[in-house]
Amino acid sequence: MTIQQDLVEDLLASSKDGKVITANDLAEFRKKRIARQRADNPGLQYGAFEHDLACAEIALVLNVIGTGESVSCSYAKVFSQEERLPLEEGWMKGSFGIIELITKRNNIKKLIGMEF
16 A cells, blocks of 8 residues: 555644644544545545544544544654554553444534535
């Protein structure tokens, strides 16, 4: 798999303070990405199912490598660019359940604000 460096750079640039990427930052990043993909590919299939998956992906990133509310830019860079857990950077495994994941996904969906 080839890393899309422009996406990694855009992801990191979505941080308001350059230190952490919040759930709000990720929601805004996703909205911009959807709009760009629709402009570049008018036949894009992006409906409720795809949106659920995209929001669940954000929830997973926030809960697996972040605090649940944000993820450090350094962790996000390693995870996205090097495709590894940021163990060398100090990351430690947390725990969360399926209910937390679904709740976070639903919160992300509200932040993005798209209806299908």
